[in-house]
Structures are given as structure tokens and as C-alpha cells.
Amino acid sequence: MARWQSGARERLAASALELFSAQGFERTTVAEIAAAAGLTERTFFRYYADKPEVLFAGQDEFEGLFLAGIEASTSTRPMDLVAAALDHAATFFPDERRAWSRSRRDVVTGNVALHERELHKMSALADALTSALVARDINPIAAALAAEAGVSVFRRAFAAWVNDKETRPFDDIQRDVLQQLQVLLSSN
Amino acid sequence: MARWQSGARERLAASALELFSAQGFERTTVAEIAAAAGLTERTFFRYYADKPEVLFAGQDEFEGLFLAGIEASTSTRPMDLVAAALDHAATFFPDERRAWSRSRRDVVTGNVALHERELHKMSALADALTSALVARDINPIAAALAAEAGVSVFRRAFAAWVNDKETRPFDDIQRDVLQQLQVLLSSN
DNA sequence: AGAGTCATGTCAGTAACTGACATGACTCTA
DNA sequence: TAGAGTCATGTCAGTTACTGACATGACTCT
Numbered sequence: 001m002a003r004w005q006s007g008a009r010e011r012l013a014a015s016a017l018e019l020f021s022a023q024g025f026e027r028t029t030v031a032e033i034a035a036a037a038g039l040t041e042r043t044f045f046r047y048y049a050d051k052p053e054v055l056f057a058g059q060d061e062f063e064g065l066f067l068a069g070i071e072a073s074t075s076t077r078p079m080d081l082v083a084a085a086l087d088h089a090a091t092f093f094p095d096e097r098r099a100w101s102r103s104r105r106d107v108v109t110g111n112v113a114l115h116e117r118e119l120h121k122m123s124a125l126a127d128a129l130t131s132a133l134v135a136r137d138i139n140p141i142a143a144a145l146a147a148e149a150g151v152s153v154f155r156r157a158f159a160a161w162v163n164d165k166e167t168r169p170f171d172d173i174q175r176d177v178l179q180q181l182q183v184l185l186s187s188n
Numbered sequence: 189m190a191r192w193q194s195g196a197r198e199r200l201a202a203s204a205l206e207l208f209s210a211q212g213f214e215r216t217t218v219a220e221i222a223a224a225a226g227l228t229e230r231t232f233f234r235y236y237a238d239k240p241e242v243l244f245a246g247q248d249e250f251e252g253l254f255l256a257g258i259e260a261s262t263s264t265r266p267m268d269l270v271a272a273a274l275d276h277a278a279t280f281f282p283d284e285r286r287a288w289s290r291s292r293r294d295v296v297t298g299n300v301a302l303h304e305r306e307l308h309k310m311s312a313l314a315d316a317l318t319s320a321l322v323a324r325d326i327n328p329i330a331a332a333l334a335a336e337a338g339v340s341v342f343r344r345a346f347a348a349w350v351n352d353k354e355t356r357p358f359d360d361i362q363r364d365v366l367q368q369l370q371v372l373l374s375s376n
Numbered sequence: 377a378g379a380g381t382c383a384t385g386t387c388a389g390t391a392a393c394t395g396a397c398a399t400g401a402c403t404c405t406a
Numbered sequence: 407t408a409g410a411g412t413c414a415t416g417t418c419a420g421t422t423a424c425t426g427a428c429a430t431g432a433c434t435c436t
Contacts, residue, residue: 003401004414029391043415045393078372112308119307120300145340145369152336156329181333184266185373191432192383217422231384233424379435386429392422399416406409 009047009057011037016054021103025051025111052117055104063125065089070132078138082150083178085129089154090171093161102162126151153178197235197245199225204242209291213239213299240305243292251313253277258320266326270338271366273317277342278359281349290350314339341366 005011015036019028030051031041048054069088070081093101108114126147133143157174160166166173193199203224207216218239219229236242257276258269281289296302314335321331345362348354354361 008414030393031391040416041392042394042417046415049393051392115311116304116308119311120304123303123307141344141365141368142372144344145337145365145372148340149333149337149373152333152340156332177329177333180329182373184330184333185337185370196383218424219422228385229423230386230425234384237424239423377436381434382432384430387427389425389427391424394420396419397417399414401413403412404410406407 005038008037008039008043012039012044012047013054013057017104017107020055020107025107025114052114055108055114056117056121059121062089062092063128065092066125066129067132070129070136076136076138078133078142078146079149079182081133081136081138082129082146085132086150086154086157086174086178087171090174093158093170095169098162101158102164105162122151122155149181153181193226196225196227196231200227200232200235201242201245205292205295208243208295213295213302240302243296243302244305244309247309250277250280251316253280254313254317255320258317258324264324264326266321266330266334267337267370269321269324269326270317270334273320274338274342274345274362274366275359278362281346281358283357286350289346290352293350310339310343337369341369 012033016028016033019033019036030044033054034041034044037044044054048057066085066089069085072088073081073084075081075084108118126144129147129150130140130143133147134140138146153174157170157177160173160177161168161170200221204216204221207221207224218232221242222229222232225232232242236245254273254277257273260276261269261272263269263272296306314332317335317338318328318332321335322328326334341362345358345365348361348365349356349358
């Protein structure tokens with residue numbers, strides 16, 4: 001018989017989301033989360049640098065999809081590359097994930113510290129996209145602006161996708177939002 | 189003789205920036221800041237909700253400038269209104285403020301928690317701009333995208349302005365960056 | 377002169393996070 | 407197959423951010 005159950009990291013993340021949804025982020029202590037996962041507080045902090053971080057597991061995989069989308073494209077125009085990144089990343093949000101994404105969003109929007117962490121992750125994503133564009137010989141300022149515009153589009157599409165009334169798949173919504181941005185700025 | 193010196197809030201902010209610059213944000217305790225300002229830790233928390241917040245005094249005034257810029261414009265096109273907001277907010281950054289802005293930036297970029305707070309303030313600014321645009325009968329999605337694009341432009345202009353090599357005034361830089369964005373997206 | 381206001385101090389408590397060391401099942405090797 | 411590691415976890419003590427409750431004493435108003 002093994003001394004420790006496997007999957008400690010995942011158990012912690014699952015317990016955390018459950019407890020946050022039920023009682024709120026602030027009213028849940030790390031010790032509680034750990035206990036619910038059959039572990040101690042100290043072990044929690046070996047897997048997650050801090051309490052907010054437990055809601056951001058899988059971020060690397062997510063970011064990787066954007067970058068893979070850029071690598072797969074052969075265009076040399078910044079917004080084409082961004083569009084390719086957005087399209088490829090859309091596979092991260094199949095309809096099966098919608099319910100889970102909704103409860104996660106409820107928790108994140110309910111707490112300022114979590115909202116700040118989310119913004120930071122989006123900013124890191126924009127930085128990664130910028131680097132990828134610069135590596136494609138796009139000038140740094142255009143790269144940064146295009147990357148940030150792309151992240152704006154993603155965020156708005158995500159917000160729409162997790163709306164209760166929305167039924168369209170993620171990629172459709174996102175293509176829509178992207179087009180609205182193009183119209184907005186080219187009708188100058 | 190007065191029992192308390194006046195300007196406690198400002199003394200705390202000044203002591204904090206000095207100590208953060210000298211020793212770093214994390215290696216400076218709130219008790220230290222308070223002592224340097226001739227106060228106690230408890231009093232610090234009566235003025236600032238938490239330790240990061242002490243670097244964000246004046247945020248309301250700053251945000252107010254953007255909104256005033258929108259109110260002063262008579263255009264009905266989103267990007268024109270955003271341009272007016274940016275132009276008006278540029279008065280917040282006269283050349284005398286450059287040195288101070290540089291040390292503040294050094295502190296903020298040197299710490300993740302501070303960077304997160306900064307992103308949150310920018311996000312709040314974008315939300316305020318969005319509301320102002322919506323109040324001008326611009327459709328919500330266009331308003332949000334335009335506001336976020338505007339904040340992107342501001343951030344990039346600010347980063348350039350506090351660069352050591354840069355000598356142009358803030359408003360010139362910002363108009364430049366805005367034009368680059370327009371070119372980027374209309375040359376699609 | 378006495379009552380009230382208000383900025384600050386004092387003190388005790390909670391919870392996030394960290395470093396140092398202990399434990400015991402598992403693996404590898406002589 | 408014994409003995410030596412390895413490694414995920416536990417235990418414990420400490421620091422610091424942040425909060426609530428109550429005390430203090432100069433100033434103001436009547």
C-alpha cells in the first residue's frame with residue numbers, strides 16, 4: 001500500500017475550487033483546502049506559490065496553444081498572426097468546459113486579489129505573444145499593440161462565452177469579436 | 189502645539205517610496221514605513237488598505253483627467269473620444285515628474301504584487317473609459333475595445349517616456365504611439 | 377468647565393507564507 | 407537482501423500583513 005495517494009496537486013486544485021465556490025475565497029483558509037485534499041497546509045505551498053495560484057493551474061498549456069497557433073501560420077502580417085493564435089487557442093474551450101469555466105469565473109470576479117492575478121496572467125500572455133511576433137521580424141511596438149489587442153479580443157470573447165444566455169461555440173464568438181475590432185479601427 | 193503633525197498620508201507615501209527604492213518592496217515592513225513617518229503600523233492601515241496601495245495615491249485624479257478629456261470632446265466616434273482622453277491625461281506627466289516616475293517604475297517593475305496592482309488600476313481605468321463611451325451612445329463592445337486600445341497606447345507611451353534615452357514630452361510620444369496603432373489595424 | 381470629536385496609539389488575534397528538520401515507504405545497488 | 411539513498415509529506419516555530427476593540431489626549435463647541 002502506497003504511503004501517499006497520487007495526484008496531490010490536482011486534488012488540491014479541485015478542493016480549492018469547490019470550497020471557494022461554496023464559501024468564498026477569503027472565508028476559505030489554505031489549511032481547510034489542504035485538509036479537504038487529505039494534506040497539510042505546508043504541502044499546499046509546495047505545489048502552489050500562494051493561495052490565488054491554485055486557480056491558475058494549466059496556464060502554461062493554455063499559453064502554449066496561442067504560441068503554437070503563431071508557429072503554424074506563415075503570414076508576415078501582425079494581425080494575421082494574432083488571428084491564427086486566437087483561433088488555435090480556441091480549442092482550449094470546448095463546450096464541455098463551459099460549466100466549469102463559469103464557476104471559476106464566478107470565484108475570480110468575486111475577489112479582487114484573484115482578479116489581479118488574472119490580469120497578470122493575461123499580461124504575461126501578451127508579453128509572450130509580443131516576443132513571438134518580434135521573432136517573426138515584426139517591429140516591437142506594432143508587435144506589442146497587436147498582441148494586446150489580441151488579448152483584449154480573447155478576454156471579451158471569453159466573457160461572452162461564459163454568459164448564461166450564450167450558446168455559440170467559443171471560436172465563433174471570438175472570430176466575431178475580432179472582426180468588430182478590425183471594423184472599429186479601420187473605419188477611422 | 190499640535191499633538192499630531194499634519195500630512196500623515198503624504199509622509200507615509202514619501203517614506204514608503206524612499207524605503208522601497210533603497211531596500212526593495214519586500215524587505216521593507218509596514219512598521220518601518222510608519223516609523224519613518226513618525227507613526228505606527230496601525231495608522232498606516234488607516235490611510236492605505238494594504239502595503240501596495242501606498243504607491244497608488246493620486247490614482248483618482250489621474251483617472252479623472254481621462255474622463256474630463258472625453259467630456260470636453262464633441263465627437264461621436266469612439267477612437268476620437270479615446271484620443272481626446274489620452275491627450276488630456278497627458279497633462280498629468282510634465283517633465284518635472286519624470287525623475288519621480290522613473291524611481292516609482294523601478295520599484296513597481298521589481299515586484300510582482302506591485303505589477304499586479306498596477307495592471308488592476310489600468311483595468312479599472314479601461315472600465316471607467318468604457319462606461320464613459322457607452323454613456324455617449326457607443327455600443328458596448330466597441331466601447332470596451334476602444335477603451336482597452338487606448339489604455340494600451342497610454343501604457344506604451346508611458347514606458348517610452350520613462351526610458352533613460354527618451355527626451356520628448358509625454359504628449360508627443362503618446363500621439364505617436366496612437367498613430368502607430370491606427371496604421372497597424374487599418375492596413376489590414 | 378464640561379462634553380464631544382477625532383487622529384492616533386496600544387494590544388491581542390488571525391492567517392498567509394517560509395525555513396529547518398523529521399519520517400517512513402520506495403528504489404537502487406553491492 | 408541489507409543498507410543507503412531519495413522523495414513526498416509532516417511537524418514546528420517564526421515573521422509579517424492586516425483587523426477589531428478599546429484607550430488617550432489635544433482641540434472645539436457650547
